[in-house]
Amino acid sequence: MSELITDGAWAVGLASIAEQSGNVLEVFYPSPALGLADAPHELIRAAGHDAGSGTVEIHGHHAAELGASELGDAVDTDDLRRVRMVCVLTVISDCSAPPADAYDAYLRLQLSSHRLATPGTLNFEGIFGALTNVAWTDAGPCDVEDFAATKMRFMAAGRALQVRSVDKFARMTDYVVPDGVRIGDADRVRLGAHLAPGTTVMHEGFVNFNAGTLGESMVEGRISAGVCVGAGSDIGGGASLMGTLSGGGSEQITVGEGCLIGANAGIGISLGNNCVVEAGLYITAGTIVTTGDGAQLKARELSGASNVLFRRNSTTGAVEALERGGDWGSLNPDLHAN
Numbered sequence: 001m002s003e004l005i006t007d008g009a010w011a012v013g014l015a016s017i018a019e020q021s022g023n024v025l026e027v028f029y030p031s032p033a034l035g036l037a038d039a040p041h042e043l044i045r046a047a048g049h050d051a052g053s054g055t056v057e058i059h060g061h062h063a064a065e066l067g068a069s070e071l072g073d074a075v076d077t078d079d080l081r082r083v084r085m086v087c088v089l090t091v092i093s094d095c096s097a098p099p100a101d102a103y104d105a106y107l108r109l110q111l112s113s114h115r116l117a118t119p120g121t122l123n124f125e126g127i128f129g130a131l132t133n134v135a136w137t138d139a140g141p142c143d144v145e146d147f148a149a150t151k152m153r154f155m156a157a158g159r160a161l162q163v164r165s166v167d168k169f170a171r172m173t174d175y176v177v178p179d180g181v182r183i184g185d186a187d188r189v190r191l192g193a194h195l196a197p198g199t200t201v202m203h204e205g206f207v208n209f210n211a212g213t214l215g216e217s218m219v220e221g222r223i224s225a226g227v228c229v230g231a232g233s234d235i236g237g238g239a240s241l242m243g244t245l246s247g248g249g250s251e252q253i254t255v256g257e258g259c260l261i262g263a264n265a266g267i268g269i270s271l272g273n274n275c276v277v278e279a280g281l282y283i284t285a286g287t288i289v290t291t292g293d294g295a296q297l298k299a300r301e302l303s304g305a306s307n308v309l310f311r312r313n314s315t316t317g318a319v320e321a322l323e324r325g326g327d328w329g330s331l332n333p334d335l336h337a338n
């Protein structure tokens with residue numbers, strides 16, 4: 001398990017707030033900063049923030065003094081969506097404490113997607129309670145509570161309004177486009193994903209918040225919340241790395257370096273380095289595996305082990321964990337020079 005960061009964070013952002021409900025629909029922080037030691041404390045106070053944990057609305061000129069010169073120009077009210085956009089200044093004094101509200105949650109998600117904090121190092125406990133459900137439309141985020149009225153205002157104005165998703169989480173690429181990364185389908189990567197340079201997420205790949213990659217990698221399967229994948233690993237098409245948010249898994253999973261999780265395979269245990277899971281084989285923590293010397297044990301006892309090939313013996317049906325050397329072919333360098 002990674003250690004939680006106990007340092008703080010701060011950022012200037014643009015928040016979209018539903019006029020009727022007061023719900024915070026989204027907050028865009030263009031340049032989030034981790035660590036408070038070098039924060040411009042005087043400017044933060046001058047903007048009206050006491051520098052403790054929390055968020056205040058600030059004037060555009062304060063946003064400019066704090067380094068976000070264009071944000072003030074975006075302050076506006078959208079009469080069709082009934083959403084007002086305001087400049088805010090958010091401070092988190094300790095990232096190891098759970099998120100206090102939507103502003104705080106959005107800042108943590110963007111710290112992760114800006115690769116300032118790796119999966120497992122920010123506390124996201126209770127984030128579902130901090131975020132509100134949003135109708136993500138082609139005209140921007142809309143309040144779910146009042147959506148029918150919003151739709152009618154758009155129709156009356158002769159405008160179409162398409163809903164891309166209804167979710168508490170936004171798409172990462174609407175806020176952060178990290179360099180050195182390819183993403184086949186932006187809908188499949190949630191804000192809060194951590195994608196290292198050299199990562200390719202193919203169309204069927206999925207990366208949740210507080211999850212992702214630490215180096216070059218091929219993601220054609222699903223990386224659930226809390227899961228971290230090491231450099232040089234390949235998550236095959238349709239493969240699943242089990243998370244802990246729902247359905248019983250309790251171990252926070254990591255995949256080491258140079259691993260191959262075969263197509264339609266899955267793991268509910270962690271892998272060390274240079275492991276292979278045969279295509280189609282799902283290893284849960286309780287799966288009984290037979291080792292090369294004939295011993296039988298639960299897969300969780302091999303959690304984190306390196307140089308293991310997991311396969312289902314096609315003659316006996318037994319799941320085997322065999323020591324392996326060599327190479328499974330490794331990543332194709334042409335695909336990761338992003």
Ligand SMILES: CC(C)(COP(=O)(O)OP(=O)(O)OC[C@H]1O[C@@H](n2cnc3c(N)ncnc32)[C@H](O)[C@@H]1OP(=O)(O)O)[C@@H](O)C(=O)NCCC(=O)NCCS
Nearest residue numbers: 220235236237261262263276277278279311312313314315
């Ligand atoms: C498990 C896997 C890695 C084995 O591949 P490999 O190391 O190349 O092994 P081979 O197929 O050459 O087989 C080596 C030996 O093991 C045997 N073997 C392989 N899989 C076996 C199984 N499931 N049960 C019994 N024997 C098996 C082979 O018959 C062969 O025996 P031999 O030495 O007597 O000829 C491979 O089958 C696999 O599943 N790869 C995943 C690829 C993938 O999904 N990539 C992602 C794409 S999106």
